[in-house]
Amino acid sequence: MEAIRPIKTEEQYRETLKRIDSLIDAEPNSTEFELLEVLSILADDYENKHYAIEPLDPIEAIKYEMEEKGLKQKDLIPYFGSKEMVSQVLSRKRPLNLKIMKELYQNFGIPAEVLLSH
Incomplete structure (x- = not known):
């Protein structure tokens, strides 16, 4: 299995989204499901840093x-x-x-x- 690393570039982010998409139907409590959770957390962190939504006026x-x-x-x-x-x-x-x-x-x-x- 490939090592999981923080997402630092837009390309890594897009690749992570593809991996998330391929794992979306993973069975709970499976290795794939755990990988889905970790990748989702990494993607969310990247999005919060790079696509922050300004508070509504x-x-x-x-x-x-x-x-x-x-x-x-x-x-x-x-x-x-x-x-x-x-x-x-x-x-x-x-x-x-x-x-x-x-x-x-x-x-x-x-x-x-x-x-x-x-």
């Missing part, structure tokens, strides 16, 4: 939800309290407050950790 999350739901700024007035507040928050002139964050979490499903970031 709360204003961009709100705009995304608006676009997905076909909403205009005026549709957010009941959740923000006023037309001016909607405009100021979306233009980043005013921060989100806890009341608005709670409304967005409850009514739009925007995760609290996204709304509390930045």
